[in-house]
Amino acid sequence: ITSLGDEARIVADNVAGRIFGGSTPTLRLGVTGLSRAGKTVFITALVHNLIHGGRLPLFDASATGRLTEAKLEPQPDDEIARFDYEAHVRSLVEDRIWPKSTHRISELRLTIDFESASGWRRSFGRGRLHLDIVDYPGEWLLDLSLLGKSYAEWSAEALRLAREPERSDISGAWLQALGGVDPASGAIEDQARALAESFTAYLRAARSDEHALSMLPPGRFLMPGDMEGSPALTFAPLDLPESFSAPKGSLAAMMERRYEAYKSHVVKPFFRDHFARLDRQIVLVDMLAALNAGPAALRDLETALADVLACFRPGRASWLTSILRRRIDRIVFAATKADHVHHTDHDNLARLLARLTRRAAERAEFAGAEVRVVPLAAVRATREVAVTRAGETLPAIAGVPMTGERVDGETYDGETEIALFPGDLPRDPEALFDGDGGADKGVEADPALHYLRFRPPRLERTAEGATLSLPHIRLDQTLQYLIGDRLK
Ligand code: GDP
Numbered sequence: 371i372t373s374l375g376d377e378a379r380i381v382a383d384n385v386a387g388r389i390f391g392g393s394t395p396t397l398r399l400g401v402t403g404l405s406r407a408g409k410t411v412f413i414t415a416l417v418h419n420l421i422h423g424g425r426l427p428l429f430d431a432s433a434t435g436r437l438t439e440a441k442l443e444p445q446p447d448d449e450i451a452r453f454d455y456e457a458h459v460r461s462l463v464e465d466r467i468w469p470k471s472t473h474r475i476s477e478l479r480l481t482i483d484f485e486s487a488s489g490w491r492r493s494f495g496r497g498r499l500h501l502d503i504v505d506y507p508g509e510w511l512l513d514l515s516l517l518g519k520s521y522a523e524w525s526a527e528a529l530r531l532a533r534e535p536e537r538s539d540i541s542g543a544w545l546q547a548l549g550g551v552d553p554a555s556g557a558i559e560d561q562a563r564a565l566a567e568s569f570t571a572y573l574r575a576a577r578s579d580e581h582a583l584s585m586l587p588p589g590r591f592l593m594p595g596d597m598e599g600s601p602a603l604t605f606a607p608l609d610l611p612e613s614f615s616a617p618k619g620s621l622a623a624m625m626e627r628r629y630e631a632y633k634s635h636v637v638k639p640f641f642r643d644h645f646a647r648l649d650r651q652i653v654l655v656d657m658l659a660a661l662n663a664g665p666a667a668l669r670d671l672e673t674a675l676a677d678v679l680a681c682f683r684p685g686r687a688s689w690l691t692s693i694l695r696r697r698i699d700r701i702v703f704a705a706t707k708a709d710h711v712h713h714t715d716h717d718n719l720a721r722l723l724a725r726l727t728r729r730a731a732e733r734a735e736f737a738g739a740e741v742r743v744v745p746l747a748a749v750r751a752t753r754e755v756a757v758t759r760a761g762e763t764l765p766a767i768a769g770v771p772m773t774g775e776r777v778d779g780e781t782y783d784g785e786t787e788i789a790l791f792p793g794d795l796p797r798d799p800e801a802l803f804d805g806d807g808g809a810d811k812g813v814e815a816d817p818a819l820h821y822l823r824f825r826p827p828r829l830e831r832t833a834e835g836a837t838l839s840l841p842h843i844r845l846d847q848t849l850q851y852l853i854g855d856r857l858k
Contacts, residue, residue, distance in 0.1 A: 394481075396446075396500040397856055398647055400698075402508040403654030404584055404674070405577065405593060408706035408748060409472045409505050412654060414458040415748035415840045416849065417442070417480055417503075424839035426846035431857040433846075436485040438496065445479040446502065450644075453478035453505055462749065462840065466826045467772075474595035475506040475644060484857045499856050504644060508653065509589035511645075511681045512674060513637045516587055517689055521626040522614065525607035531585070532572065536666035540575040544568045553608045553622035562604050562624060566591075569606035582656075582663035584674035590636060602636060605629050638689070645681065646693050650700050650852050653678060654746075657705040657723050658821050661795070668726070668802060675703075676730035683738045701741045702851060703727050708843050709747035710821050711792050712754055712765040716745040716843075718795040725799035742851055747843035751824040755789050766791040769824035777822060784825060792821065 401409050419426060420440040426432040445452060453476040458469035480501045516524060529548075532541035547568045551561070570591045576583040577592060590597055597603060605628035608621070616622035655675070660667040682698050684690040705723040708716055724743040731741070752769035766789050771777070773784030782788070796802055829837045 398502045400648040400651040404508045407654040407656045412748040422839040429846040429849045438483040440482045443481045445477045451476040507593035509593045512587045513589045521629040528607040544572040557624035565606040566604045582659045582667040583670045652702040676733040679736045680734040704746040708745040709750040709752045715795045719745040722799045750841040772823040
Protein backbone atom coordinates (compact mmCIF):
# COMPACT_ATOMS: atom_id res chain seq x y z
CA ILE A 371 0.00 0.00 0.00
CA THR A 372 1.38 3.36 -0.94
CA SER A 373 1.77 5.76 1.90
CA LEU A 374 0.09 9.11 1.53
CA GLY A 375 3.59 10.62 1.50
CA ASP A 376 4.57 8.82 -1.69
CA GLU A 377 1.41 9.81 -3.52
CA ALA A 378 1.53 13.42 -2.43
CA ARG A 379 5.13 13.77 -3.43
CA ILE A 380 4.64 12.45 -6.93
CA VAL A 381 1.58 14.58 -7.55
CA ALA A 382 3.54 17.58 -6.30
CA ASP A 383 6.43 16.67 -8.59
CA ASN A 384 4.19 16.50 -11.62
CA VAL A 385 2.44 19.74 -10.82
CA ALA A 386 5.74 21.49 -10.16
CA GLY A 387 7.02 20.13 -13.47
CA ARG A 388 4.10 21.68 -15.27
CA ILE A 389 4.17 25.02 -13.51
CA PHE A 390 7.87 25.65 -13.06
CA GLY A 391 9.24 23.47 -15.81
CA GLY A 392 8.28 26.19 -18.25
CA SER A 393 7.04 25.32 -21.66
CA THR A 394 10.06 23.27 -22.75
CA PRO A 395 9.09 19.61 -23.04
CA THR A 396 11.24 17.19 -21.07
CA LEU A 397 11.94 13.54 -21.76
CA ARG A 398 13.49 11.43 -19.00
CA LEU A 399 15.46 8.58 -20.52
CA GLY A 400 16.58 5.80 -18.19
CA VAL A 401 19.78 3.98 -19.13
CA THR A 402 20.34 0.77 -17.25
CA GLY A 403 21.93 -2.69 -17.44
CA LEU A 404 23.98 -4.87 -15.14
CA SER A 405 27.53 -3.83 -14.32
CA ARG A 406 29.84 -3.65 -17.35
CA ALA A 407 26.91 -3.88 -19.78
CA GLY A 408 28.06 -0.59 -21.35
CA LYS A 409 25.97 2.20 -19.75
CA THR A 410 28.79 4.71 -19.31
CA VAL A 411 30.12 4.17 -22.81
CA PHE A 412 26.62 4.39 -24.29
CA ILE A 413 25.72 7.71 -22.64
CA THR A 414 29.10 9.23 -23.40
CA ALA A 415 28.94 8.22 -27.07
CA LEU A 416 25.32 9.33 -27.44
CA VAL A 417 25.98 12.78 -26.03
CA HIS A 418 29.27 13.16 -27.89
CA ASN A 419 27.63 12.33 -31.22
CA LEU A 420 24.74 14.71 -30.62
CA ILE A 421 26.92 17.60 -29.50
CA HIS A 422 29.55 17.15 -32.20
CA GLY A 423 27.25 16.44 -35.15
CA GLY A 424 28.22 12.78 -35.42
CA ARG A 425 27.31 10.57 -38.35
CA LEU A 426 23.74 9.55 -37.54
CA PRO A 427 22.07 8.78 -40.88
CA LEU A 428 19.19 6.86 -39.31
CA PHE A 429 18.44 9.55 -36.74
CA ASP A 430 15.96 11.65 -38.66
CA ALA A 431 16.47 15.07 -37.04
CA SER A 432 20.20 14.85 -37.68
CA ALA A 433 20.02 13.26 -41.13
CA THR A 434 17.61 15.91 -42.42
CA GLY A 435 19.68 18.75 -40.99
CA ARG A 436 16.94 19.83 -38.57
CA LEU A 437 19.06 19.35 -35.44
CA THR A 438 20.25 22.88 -34.81
CA GLU A 439 22.19 22.47 -31.60
CA ALA A 440 22.60 20.07 -28.68
CA LYS A 441 24.24 21.36 -25.52
CA LEU A 442 24.67 20.37 -21.90
CA GLU A 443 22.71 22.35 -19.35
CA PRO A 444 22.41 22.15 -15.57
CA GLN A 445 20.28 19.16 -14.62
CA PRO A 446 16.96 19.65 -12.82
CA ASP A 447 17.67 17.37 -9.83
CA ASP A 448 20.20 18.73 -7.34
CA GLU A 449 20.22 15.60 -5.21
CA ILE A 450 21.50 13.31 -7.98
CA ALA A 451 25.18 13.23 -8.99
CA ARG A 452 25.95 14.63 -12.41
CA PHE A 453 27.08 12.08 -15.02
CA ASP A 454 30.77 12.86 -15.44
CA TYR A 455 30.58 13.34 -19.20
CA GLU A 456 33.71 15.48 -19.61
CA ALA A 457 35.98 13.02 -17.77
CA HIS A 458 34.53 10.09 -19.71
CA VAL A 459 35.10 11.82 -23.06
CA ARG A 460 38.69 12.59 -22.05
CA SER A 461 39.29 8.92 -21.29
CA LEU A 462 37.72 7.71 -24.51
CA VAL A 463 38.96 10.30 -26.95
CA GLU A 464 42.26 11.59 -25.54
CA ASP A 465 43.62 8.65 -23.57
CA ARG A 466 41.86 5.98 -25.62
CA ILE A 467 40.96 3.98 -22.55
CA TRP A 468 37.46 2.95 -21.48
CA PRO A 469 35.88 5.30 -18.95
CA LYS A 470 35.14 4.47 -15.33
CA SER A 471 31.94 2.39 -15.17
CA THR A 472 28.65 3.29 -13.53
CA HIS A 473 28.56 2.62 -9.81
CA ARG A 474 25.68 4.81 -8.71
CA ILE A 475 22.80 6.83 -10.11
CA SER A 476 23.71 9.96 -12.06
CA GLU A 477 22.02 12.35 -14.43
CA LEU A 478 22.82 14.63 -17.35
CA ARG A 479 20.61 17.20 -19.12
CA LEU A 480 21.08 17.63 -22.83
CA THR A 481 19.06 20.42 -24.40
CA ILE A 482 18.30 19.87 -28.07
CA ASP A 483 17.21 22.67 -30.41
CA PHE A 484 15.62 21.58 -33.65
CA GLU A 485 13.60 22.76 -36.61
CA SER A 486 10.24 21.13 -36.78
CA ALA A 487 9.67 18.72 -39.66
CA SER A 488 6.28 20.15 -40.53
CA GLY A 489 5.87 23.65 -41.92
CA TRP A 490 2.76 24.13 -39.79
CA ARG A 491 4.68 23.51 -36.59
CA ARG A 492 7.65 25.53 -37.76
CA SER A 493 5.41 28.58 -37.87
CA PHE A 494 5.24 28.33 -34.05
CA GLY A 495 8.99 28.79 -33.87
CA ARG A 496 11.83 26.45 -33.12
CA GLY A 497 11.47 23.26 -31.16
CA ARG A 498 13.41 22.51 -28.00
CA LEU A 499 13.62 19.35 -25.93
CA HIS A 500 15.30 18.75 -22.58
CA LEU A 501 16.62 15.21 -22.64
CA ASP A 502 17.31 14.17 -19.05
CA ILE A 503 19.43 11.03 -19.14
CA VAL A 504 19.35 9.00 -15.93
CA ASP A 505 22.07 6.36 -15.57
CA TYR A 506 21.51 3.73 -12.86
CA PRO A 507 22.74 0.22 -12.06
CA GLY A 508 20.44 -2.55 -13.36
CA GLU A 509 21.21 -4.45 -10.17
CA TRP A 510 18.88 -2.06 -8.37
CA LEU A 511 15.91 -3.10 -10.51
CA LEU A 512 16.29 -6.69 -9.37
CA ASP A 513 15.48 -5.53 -5.84
CA LEU A 514 11.84 -4.96 -6.72
CA SER A 515 11.17 -8.65 -6.21
CA LEU A 516 12.42 -8.38 -2.61
CA LEU A 517 9.46 -6.16 -1.71
CA GLY A 518 7.14 -9.14 -1.96
CA LYS A 519 9.37 -11.45 0.09
CA SER A 520 9.76 -11.84 3.84
CA TYR A 521 13.22 -12.23 5.31
CA ALA A 522 12.60 -15.98 5.76
CA GLU A 523 11.49 -16.37 2.12
CA TRP A 524 14.45 -14.42 0.81
CA SER A 525 16.87 -16.42 2.96
CA ALA A 526 15.46 -19.72 1.74
CA GLU A 527 15.69 -18.60 -1.89
CA ALA A 528 19.24 -17.27 -1.54
CA LEU A 529 20.32 -20.57 -0.01
CA ARG A 530 18.60 -22.59 -2.71
CA LEU A 531 20.41 -20.59 -5.41
CA ALA A 532 23.76 -20.83 -3.63
CA ARG A 533 23.41 -24.61 -3.45
CA GLU A 534 22.81 -25.00 -7.19
CA PRO A 535 25.62 -27.01 -8.79
CA GLU A 536 26.86 -24.16 -10.98
CA ARG A 537 27.20 -21.86 -7.98
CA SER A 538 28.65 -24.39 -5.56
CA ASP A 539 32.30 -23.61 -6.22
CA ILE A 540 31.76 -19.91 -5.55
CA SER A 541 29.31 -20.12 -2.67
CA GLY A 542 31.27 -22.70 -0.63
CA ALA A 543 33.02 -20.30 1.74
CA TRP A 544 29.83 -18.43 2.59
CA LEU A 545 27.79 -21.62 3.09
CA GLN A 546 30.52 -22.96 5.32
CA ALA A 547 30.54 -19.79 7.42
CA LEU A 548 26.76 -20.06 7.67
CA GLY A 549 26.96 -23.69 8.79
CA GLY A 550 28.27 -22.80 12.23
CA VAL A 551 25.70 -20.07 12.91
CA ASP A 552 22.70 -20.50 15.20
CA PRO A 553 20.02 -18.00 14.06
CA ALA A 554 18.47 -18.02 17.55
CA SER A 555 21.73 -17.02 19.26
CA GLY A 556 22.18 -13.49 20.58
CA ALA A 557 22.80 -10.75 18.01
CA ILE A 558 26.49 -9.87 17.70
CA GLU A 559 27.49 -7.06 15.36
CA ASP A 560 30.83 -8.63 14.39
CA GLN A 561 29.11 -11.83 13.37
CA ALA A 562 26.53 -9.98 11.27
CA ARG A 563 29.30 -8.04 9.55
CA ALA A 564 31.38 -11.16 8.86
CA LEU A 565 28.35 -12.93 7.36
CA ALA A 566 27.44 -9.93 5.20
CA GLU A 567 31.04 -9.74 3.97
CA SER A 568 31.28 -13.38 3.03
CA PHE A 569 27.82 -13.27 1.37
CA THR A 570 28.94 -10.22 -0.66
CA ALA A 571 32.20 -11.92 -1.64
CA TYR A 572 30.15 -14.81 -3.01
CA LEU A 573 27.92 -12.45 -5.02
CA ARG A 574 31.01 -10.71 -6.44
CA ALA A 575 32.58 -13.98 -7.53
CA ALA A 576 29.30 -14.96 -9.21
CA ARG A 577 29.38 -11.70 -11.20
CA SER A 578 33.01 -12.15 -12.34
CA ASP A 579 33.73 -12.68 -16.06
CA GLU A 580 34.20 -16.37 -15.53
CA HIS A 581 30.69 -16.95 -14.17
CA ALA A 582 28.85 -13.82 -15.41
CA LEU A 583 25.75 -14.59 -13.35
CA SER A 584 23.03 -11.96 -13.14
CA MET A 585 20.50 -12.83 -10.43
CA LEU A 586 22.32 -11.62 -7.35
CA PRO A 587 20.13 -9.43 -5.15
CA PRO A 588 20.24 -7.33 -3.01
CA GLY A 589 21.45 -4.94 -5.70
CA ARG A 590 23.28 -2.61 -3.35
CA PHE A 591 25.58 -5.39 -2.17
CA LEU A 592 27.24 -5.34 -5.58
CA MET A 593 26.47 -1.72 -6.48
CA PRO A 594 26.30 0.17 -3.17
CA GLY A 595 26.35 3.62 -4.79
CA ASP A 596 26.72 6.17 -2.02
CA MET A 597 26.00 3.47 0.59
CA GLU A 598 29.49 1.95 0.37
CA GLY A 599 30.34 0.65 3.85
CA SER A 600 26.98 1.70 5.27
CA PRO A 601 25.65 -0.30 8.24
CA ALA A 602 22.33 -0.53 6.37
CA LEU A 603 23.99 -3.21 4.22
CA THR A 604 25.15 -5.30 7.19
CA PHE A 605 22.77 -8.22 6.83
CA ALA A 606 22.74 -11.56 5.04
CA PRO A 607 20.51 -14.60 4.63
CA LEU A 608 20.47 -17.21 7.42
CA ASP A 609 19.69 -20.91 7.26
CA LEU A 610 16.37 -20.80 9.14
CA PRO A 611 14.48 -23.91 10.25
CA GLU A 612 10.87 -24.34 8.94
CA SER A 613 8.38 -21.93 10.52
CA PHE A 614 11.12 -20.39 12.62
CA SER A 615 10.14 -17.44 14.73
CA ALA A 616 13.09 -15.23 15.59
CA PRO A 617 13.45 -14.72 19.37
CA LYS A 618 13.78 -11.12 20.50
CA GLY A 619 17.41 -9.99 20.57
CA SER A 620 18.56 -12.88 18.36
CA LEU A 621 20.83 -12.70 15.33
CA ALA A 622 17.89 -13.66 13.11
CA ALA A 623 15.74 -10.85 14.54
CA MET A 624 18.50 -8.32 13.86
CA MET A 625 19.02 -9.57 10.30
CA GLU A 626 15.29 -9.48 9.64
CA ARG A 627 15.01 -5.91 10.92
CA ARG A 628 17.85 -4.78 8.68
CA TYR A 629 16.41 -6.58 5.66
CA GLU A 630 13.08 -4.80 6.18
CA ALA A 631 14.90 -1.47 6.64
CA TYR A 632 16.75 -2.08 3.36
CA LYS A 633 13.43 -2.52 1.59
CA SER A 634 11.79 0.57 3.03
CA HIS A 635 14.78 2.94 3.16
CA VAL A 636 16.74 1.89 0.08
CA VAL A 637 14.61 -0.05 -2.41
CA LYS A 638 11.36 1.90 -2.18
CA PRO A 639 12.91 5.38 -2.35
CA PHE A 640 14.83 4.43 -5.50
CA PHE A 641 11.69 3.27 -7.30
CA ARG A 642 9.61 6.16 -6.00
CA ASP A 643 12.05 9.03 -6.53
CA HIS A 644 13.83 7.92 -9.68
CA PHE A 645 12.35 4.96 -11.52
CA ALA A 646 8.73 6.13 -11.36
CA ARG A 647 9.63 9.35 -13.18
CA LEU A 648 11.16 7.82 -16.32
CA ASP A 649 9.47 8.16 -19.72
CA ARG A 650 11.62 5.90 -21.86
CA GLN A 651 14.13 3.21 -21.04
CA ILE A 652 17.06 1.47 -22.64
CA VAL A 653 18.31 -1.74 -21.04
CA LEU A 654 21.83 -2.69 -22.11
CA VAL A 655 22.72 -6.35 -22.09
CA ASP A 656 26.16 -7.90 -22.55
CA MET A 657 25.01 -11.03 -24.38
CA LEU A 658 28.54 -11.90 -25.41
CA ALA A 659 29.73 -12.12 -21.80
CA ALA A 660 26.84 -14.43 -20.93
CA LEU A 661 27.39 -16.55 -24.03
CA ASN A 662 31.06 -16.77 -23.23
CA ALA A 663 30.43 -17.90 -19.65
CA GLY A 664 28.07 -20.67 -20.76
CA PRO A 665 24.51 -21.95 -20.30
CA ALA A 666 24.28 -21.25 -16.56
CA ALA A 667 25.01 -17.57 -17.20
CA LEU A 668 22.40 -17.45 -19.99
CA ARG A 669 19.74 -19.03 -17.80
CA ASP A 670 20.52 -16.61 -15.03
CA LEU A 671 20.42 -13.66 -17.41
CA GLU A 672 17.00 -14.73 -18.63
CA THR A 673 15.66 -14.78 -15.07
CA ALA A 674 17.17 -11.37 -14.44
CA LEU A 675 15.55 -9.98 -17.60
CA ALA A 676 12.19 -11.30 -16.43
CA ASP A 677 12.66 -9.41 -13.16
CA VAL A 678 13.68 -6.28 -15.06
CA LEU A 679 10.59 -6.52 -17.29
CA ALA A 680 8.40 -6.96 -14.24
CA CYS A 681 9.49 -3.48 -13.13
CA PHE A 682 8.21 -1.90 -16.35
CA ARG A 683 4.74 -3.44 -16.13
CA PRO A 684 4.25 -4.49 -12.54
CA GLY A 685 1.17 -6.53 -11.69
CA ARG A 686 -1.89 -4.73 -10.42
CA ALA A 687 -1.35 -5.75 -6.84
CA SER A 688 2.21 -4.48 -6.84
CA TRP A 689 3.34 -1.59 -4.69
CA LEU A 690 5.09 -0.16 -7.72
CA THR A 691 1.88 0.05 -9.77
CA SER A 692 0.39 2.27 -7.10
CA ILE A 693 3.18 4.84 -7.39
CA LEU A 694 3.83 4.77 -11.15
CA ARG A 695 2.37 7.93 -12.55
CA ARG A 696 3.98 7.85 -15.94
CA ARG A 697 4.14 4.63 -17.81
CA ILE A 698 7.24 3.91 -19.78
CA ASP A 699 5.90 3.54 -23.30
CA ARG A 700 9.04 2.50 -25.16
CA ILE A 701 11.75 0.13 -24.06
CA VAL A 702 14.85 -0.83 -26.00
CA PHE A 703 16.87 -3.91 -25.14
CA ALA A 704 20.28 -3.50 -26.72
CA ALA A 705 22.86 -6.25 -27.14
CA THR A 706 25.97 -4.13 -26.58
CA LYS A 707 29.55 -4.39 -27.86
CA ALA A 708 28.31 -5.66 -31.24
CA ASP A 709 31.64 -4.48 -32.70
CA HIS A 710 33.12 -7.63 -31.14
CA VAL A 711 31.50 -9.72 -33.86
CA HIS A 712 31.33 -9.39 -37.64
CA HIS A 713 28.19 -7.67 -38.96
CA THR A 714 27.05 -10.95 -40.48
CA ASP A 715 26.54 -12.08 -36.87
CA HIS A 716 24.58 -9.01 -35.72
CA ASP A 717 21.24 -10.58 -36.56
CA ASN A 718 22.18 -13.67 -34.60
CA LEU A 719 23.10 -11.52 -31.64
CA ALA A 720 19.77 -9.70 -31.77
CA ARG A 721 17.86 -12.94 -32.21
CA LEU A 722 19.46 -14.40 -29.13
CA LEU A 723 18.55 -11.40 -27.02
CA ALA A 724 15.04 -11.28 -28.50
CA ARG A 725 14.58 -14.92 -27.58
CA LEU A 726 15.73 -14.30 -24.02
CA THR A 727 13.48 -11.27 -23.58
CA ARG A 728 10.49 -13.03 -25.13
CA ARG A 729 10.73 -15.86 -22.68
CA ALA A 730 11.39 -13.43 -19.89
CA ALA A 731 8.32 -11.42 -20.92
CA GLU A 732 6.21 -14.56 -20.77
CA ARG A 733 7.50 -15.32 -17.31
CA ALA A 734 6.95 -11.79 -16.11
CA GLU A 735 3.47 -11.79 -17.68
CA PHE A 736 4.55 -8.61 -19.30
CA ALA A 737 1.99 -6.68 -21.32
CA GLY A 738 2.00 -3.22 -22.77
CA ALA A 739 4.95 -1.07 -23.71
CA GLU A 740 6.57 -1.68 -27.04
CA VAL A 741 9.88 -3.51 -26.71
CA ARG A 742 12.55 -3.36 -29.40
CA VAL A 743 15.75 -5.35 -29.56
CA VAL A 744 18.83 -3.98 -31.30
CA PRO A 745 22.46 -5.08 -31.65
CA LEU A 746 24.52 -2.00 -30.75
CA ALA A 747 28.06 -0.76 -30.36
CA ALA A 748 27.99 2.68 -28.76
CA VAL A 749 31.67 2.95 -29.64
CA ARG A 750 33.02 0.92 -32.50
CA ALA A 751 36.52 -0.22 -31.62
CA THR A 752 37.05 -2.64 -34.51
CA ARG A 753 36.92 -2.78 -38.28
CA GLU A 754 35.99 -5.71 -40.46
CA VAL A 755 38.56 -7.71 -42.39
CA ALA A 756 38.74 -11.05 -44.14
CA VAL A 757 41.21 -13.62 -42.87
CA THR A 758 42.28 -16.70 -44.74
CA ARG A 759 42.62 -19.90 -42.81
CA ALA A 760 43.45 -23.20 -44.49
CA GLY A 761 42.46 -21.77 -47.85
CA GLU A 762 39.09 -20.54 -46.53
CA THR A 763 38.21 -16.86 -46.27
CA LEU A 764 36.53 -15.99 -42.99
CA PRO A 765 34.78 -12.77 -41.94
CA ALA A 766 36.85 -11.38 -39.09
CA ILE A 767 37.37 -8.22 -37.07
CA ALA A 768 40.53 -6.24 -36.41
CA GLY A 769 41.33 -3.94 -33.53
CA VAL A 770 44.02 -3.00 -31.02
CA PRO A 771 43.73 -5.18 -27.90
CA MET A 772 43.98 -3.27 -24.60
CA THR A 773 47.37 -3.32 -22.94
CA GLY A 774 47.77 -6.61 -21.10
CA GLU A 775 45.02 -8.54 -22.94
CA ARG A 776 46.11 -12.12 -23.58
CA VAL A 777 45.21 -14.59 -26.31
CA ASP A 778 46.79 -18.00 -26.69
CA GLY A 779 49.59 -17.10 -24.32
CA GLU A 780 50.45 -13.83 -26.04
CA THR A 781 50.18 -10.54 -24.14
CA TYR A 782 49.41 -7.38 -26.11
CA ASP A 783 50.99 -3.97 -25.75
CA GLY A 784 48.01 -1.72 -26.50
CA GLU A 785 49.46 -0.51 -29.82
CA THR A 786 49.46 -3.47 -32.21
CA GLU A 787 46.40 -4.17 -34.33
CA ILE A 788 45.40 -7.78 -34.71
CA ALA A 789 42.80 -9.58 -36.80
CA LEU A 790 40.62 -12.01 -34.96
CA PHE A 791 38.03 -14.52 -36.04
CA PRO A 792 35.71 -14.30 -33.08
CA GLY A 793 33.89 -17.55 -33.81
CA ASP A 794 30.30 -17.99 -34.93
CA LEU A 795 27.33 -17.16 -32.81
CA PRO A 796 24.68 -19.84 -32.82
CA ARG A 797 22.39 -19.10 -35.75
CA ASP A 798 19.39 -20.67 -34.16
CA PRO A 799 18.69 -19.38 -30.67
CA GLU A 800 16.55 -22.45 -30.06
CA ALA A 801 19.77 -24.46 -30.05
CA LEU A 802 20.55 -22.85 -26.70
CA PHE A 803 17.21 -23.69 -25.19
CA ASP A 804 15.44 -26.81 -24.18
CA GLY A 805 11.68 -27.36 -24.20
CA ASP A 806 10.63 -25.37 -21.16
CA GLY A 807 13.28 -24.57 -18.66
CA GLY A 808 15.60 -21.91 -20.05
CA ALA A 809 19.00 -22.36 -21.62
CA ASP A 810 19.76 -26.00 -22.10
CA LYS A 811 22.46 -27.36 -19.88
CA GLY A 812 23.67 -29.60 -22.69
CA VAL A 813 24.50 -27.00 -25.33
CA GLU A 814 27.65 -24.98 -24.96
CA ALA A 815 28.43 -21.81 -26.87
CA ASP A 816 31.08 -22.35 -29.53
CA PRO A 817 34.25 -22.89 -27.50
CA ALA A 818 36.16 -21.01 -30.19
CA LEU A 819 34.40 -17.74 -29.35
CA HIS A 820 37.02 -15.16 -28.56
CA TYR A 821 36.21 -11.85 -26.96
CA LEU A 822 38.99 -9.43 -26.32
CA ARG A 823 38.89 -5.97 -24.89
CA PHE A 824 39.90 -3.66 -27.71
CA ARG A 825 41.18 -0.12 -27.26
CA PRO A 826 38.77 2.67 -28.11
CA PRO A 827 39.38 3.88 -31.68
CA ARG A 828 41.58 6.75 -32.76
CA LEU A 829 39.32 9.52 -34.03
CA GLU A 830 39.83 10.36 -37.65
CA ARG A 831 40.30 13.90 -38.86
CA THR A 832 38.65 15.50 -41.85
CA ALA A 833 40.74 17.20 -44.55
CA GLU A 834 40.05 20.49 -42.74
CA GLY A 835 41.55 19.11 -39.54
CA ALA A 836 38.28 18.77 -37.58
CA THR A 837 38.02 15.64 -35.43
CA LEU A 838 35.18 13.33 -36.33
CA SER A 839 32.95 12.07 -33.57
CA LEU A 840 33.01 8.58 -32.11
CA PRO A 841 32.18 5.79 -34.57
CA HIS A 842 29.34 3.46 -33.57
CA ILE A 843 27.02 0.74 -34.79
CA ARG A 844 23.27 1.53 -34.76
CA LEU A 845 23.45 4.30 -32.20
CA ASP A 846 21.43 6.40 -34.66
CA GLN A 847 18.68 3.81 -35.06
CA THR A 848 18.47 3.44 -31.29
CA LEU A 849 18.24 7.20 -30.80
CA GLN A 850 15.55 7.48 -33.46
CA TYR A 851 13.40 4.99 -31.63
CA LEU A 852 14.03 6.45 -28.17
CA ILE A 853 13.60 10.16 -28.88
CA GLY A 854 12.95 10.65 -32.63
CA ASP A 855 9.19 11.13 -32.21
CA ARG A 856 9.81 14.03 -29.81
CA LEU A 857 11.84 15.97 -32.37
CA LYS A 858 9.19 16.22 -35.06
P1 GDP B 1 28.72 0.03 -17.18
O1 GDP B 1 29.17 -0.72 -15.98
O2 GDP B 1 27.38 -0.46 -17.65
O3 GDP B 1 28.77 1.53 -17.03
O4 GDP B 1 29.71 -0.39 -18.37
P2 GDP B 1 30.76 0.49 -19.21
O5 GDP B 1 30.03 1.47 -20.08
O6 GDP B 1 31.77 1.05 -18.30
O7 GDP B 1 31.37 -0.64 -20.14
C1 GDP B 1 32.11 -1.71 -19.59
C2 GDP B 1 33.19 -2.13 -20.56
O8 GDP B 1 32.60 -2.71 -21.71
C3 GDP B 1 34.03 -0.98 -21.09
O9 GDP B 1 35.08 -0.69 -20.21
C4 GDP B 1 34.49 -1.52 -22.43
O10 GDP B 1 35.60 -2.37 -22.24
C5 GDP B 1 33.32 -2.37 -22.87
N1 GDP B 1 32.40 -1.66 -23.79
C6 GDP B 1 31.28 -0.97 -23.48
N2 GDP B 1 30.67 -0.51 -24.60
C7 GDP B 1 31.43 -0.91 -25.64
C8 GDP B 1 31.33 -0.76 -27.07
O11 GDP B 1 30.40 -0.14 -27.62
N3 GDP B 1 32.32 -1.34 -27.81
C9 GDP B 1 33.36 -2.03 -27.25
N4 GDP B 1 34.27 -2.57 -28.05
N5 GDP B 1 33.48 -2.19 -25.92
C10 GDP B 1 32.53 -1.65 -25.12
